[in-house]
Amino acid sequence: MEKLKERIQHIKNKRPGYGEILDFYQKVKEEQDKVKASLKIETIKLQRGWKNLLAKEGFSLLQKQDFPLDIETSFTLFQTLCQIGKDANPHMAEQVRKIEEVLNSKRFDLKELIKKGIEEQRIEQIADEFGLDKKIFLFLIEESIRPSVELGMEQLRTEVDPETWLKGHCPICGSFPSLSLLKEETGKRYLLCSFCGYQWRIDRLICPFCDNKEQNSLSYLYAEGEEAYRIDLCEKCHQYIKTIDMRILEESDPSLEDLATLHLDILAKQKGYKRPVPNPFE
Numbered sequence: 001m002e003k004l005k006e007r008i009q010h011i012k013n014k015r016p017g018y019g020e021i022l023d024f025y026q027k028v029k030e031e032q033d034k035v036k037a038s039l040k041i042e043t044i045k046l047q048r049g050w051k052n053l054l055a056k057e058g059f060s061l062l063q064k065q066d067f068p069l070d071i072e073t074s075f076t077l078f079q080t081l082c083q084i085g086k087d088a089n090p091h092m093a094e095q096v097r098k099i100e101e102v103l104n105s106k107r108f109d110l111k112e113l114i115k116k117g118i119e120e121q122r123i124e125q126i127a128d129e130f131g132l133d134k135k136i137f138l139f140l141i142e143e144s145i146r147p148s149v150e151l152g153m154e155q156l157r158t159e160v161d162p163e164t165w166l167k168g169h170c171p172i173c174g175s176f177p178s179l180s181l182l183k184e185e186t187g188k189r190y191l192l193c194s195f196c197g198y199q200w201r202i203d204r205l206i207c208p209f210c211d212n213k214e215q216n217s218l219s220y221l222y223a224e225g226e227e228a229y230r231i232d233l234c235e236k237c238h239q240y241i242k243t244i245d246m247r248i249l250e251e252s253d254p255s256l257e258d259l260a261t262l263h264l265d266i267l268a269k270q271k272g273y274k275r276p277v278p279n280p281f282e
């Protein structure tokens, strides 16, 4: 946490425009960090034969809704994150107030929603039904369950080999990656799961979203003076992934670096590319 705070301060000094977002991010991280020690989730049981079959067919071990969650902790964290959201900025504050109003009126039960497992479509339906901001609502839910999800992922870490999976989706939960990371001297490329946080290796020249490997339709975007960040573009599916060179930023948190480089997302979008897993602040 201390290293993270230092890095946040460093980025804020360099790019003051990101101050508000980074302060919010730091508060969310602090609260998630606090609940980690007391978190209780069930042990995930995998049947050996089933696991082998899945791996052979290229399927993930779990689906998002299969992760065991600490419902009480997630619920409390949700409420804490709402409080933080109210101080973040006027738009967020207004939207959070709406969410709280609906929750307090008991027109739907958030615990029940979390219990049934996270399904984006259902969350979006509820947001529609009650006139809530989908992005903010989904963000608050995902960040409240994140400590449980990451603990579940840790349980399964030894069940898969990060070096040999080589696919565009996560071997543990099947989600698409939020970022790509370069590591080690040779610049091995890894993908970071947008849902469970697992990291696995992938070829340097491939689009994780459509498996395109044709070199002449894969290209990069850089911003001058920012050699630690890159946008990997695919001409085939017109989507992109942000790549962070962890050899330069060793100790930092990739999600933090993602937030501090929204200008690259704007650049990619201006050129007509989409990000399959957008970061919540875009």
Ligand SMILES: [Zn+2]
Binding pocket: 170, 171, 172, 173, 174, 175, 193, 194, 195, 196, 197, 198
């Ligand atoms: Zn995953």
Ligand SMILES: [Zn+2]
Binding pocket: 207, 208, 209, 210, 211, 212, 234, 235, 236, 237, 238, 239
């Ligand atoms: Zn592609």
